[in-house]
Amino acid sequence: MRQIVLDTETTGLNPQEGHRVIEIGCVELLNRRLSGRHFHVYINPEREIDAGAVEVHGITNEFLADKPLFSSIVEDFINFIRDAELIIHNAPFDVGFLNHEFGLLNNGTGIVENYSSVFDTLTFARKKHPGQRNSLDALCKRYGIDNSHRDLHGALLDAEILADVYLLMTGGQASLLDEENPREESAGGASIIVRLSSDRPRLKVIHCDVVEAAEHQKRLDAIEKAGGGCLWKN
Template sequence: MSRLIVLDTETTGLSAENGDRIIELGCVELFNRKLTGNDLHIYFNPERESHEDALKVHGLTTDFLRDKPKFATLAQDVVDYLRDAELIIHNAAFDVGFLNKELELAGLPPLASFVGEVTDTLAMAKAVYPGKRNSLDALCDRFGVDRSNRTFHGAKLDAQLLADVYINLTRGQDALLIDVASNEPAHGAVVTIDLSAFELPVLVATEHELAAHEEVLVQLDKSSNGRTLFRQTAEKAVA
């Protein structure tokens, strides 16, 4: 049973090494691939101005952030929340770099010392959809994830969108819009279902679906120089 944290940040600019800082952290918790409601959302006072281009993206003004806590004052709370979780991040190198810099400034060890694996959904999407647009917006559109209430980029909202995208990307199931207050089994509970009571239909792919599938395989063949595992496995099965 795994605890996943889908994470996003907003920053004053693009370079942590050149002094840019985190101004917003948004985290959404998944347990057994379902939303728990145990989320984390914090605005921080970066003690510096945001670059003009960054401000256009996130809309978080210096006046708004002036009375917010500094990252160092809540750094241990962030560490405790993230501890032992697998992190799901889009373009992970960016957010991890900023978080490690903030932890360093707070006198704390880097993420790798207290979290599990870091999964980059951008890298995953590029592997599945080579040559396609794989930004968070593009993936939302591809999977039908509603982002109509998104005027600016916000860490909490983007983390929520990414959680939905991640479930679609890894299993292809519908959006995980679940009621976290519903009568779900407690964490770790095992539910046994007798499948013999169900008559499961056999769904045959349409010609359009087969053609789309073949197009994806062709793209994968090109990007992998003909080493597509799915095609190799299928050819062995036929042989």
């Protein structure tokens, strides 16, 4: 199975307001293992980048001045993602921008979904962890992934981090305790299961004394009287 973990950086938040893609980063998974192949490109958007966007990713118009236009890289990009499943966090954002870029070409390129299926890790995370924060940073913390080197957003770096998150979220297991206690790991970084020895010492069973048993019975009687019944009484 071939999957491509993808992320983009853009000039702003909404392609319908004329914002453009300025960076694409992809890493390839083959049978749920990183293959070492990647696609990474910076793109000249032919427009100004919003100041708020620069604060997020640190990419400036000066840096992009000599970079290729989207029309120059689109064929290589399509060839890289063709017939793969795209793994994207908040897929409508990235796919929406890419489809907008395809449309600007006005040459019948179509849409991303013509070349690849799409798996949205944000939608999956919200179902798996309802009521919790499911940003990429929050998922890194939940699954014990080190993203301390991520001061700014970058498409290739975020794609690499998302690949780790995706593999753990869909096949591994986070800590059963809390997000402050990461899972145990093998030397290679994979989750491991610690099995208890069959000849381990037996757990000590502590029985209540007569006084404690009487107090417990009084509590059950009070519950029964107040509620008309008690599930814990024989």
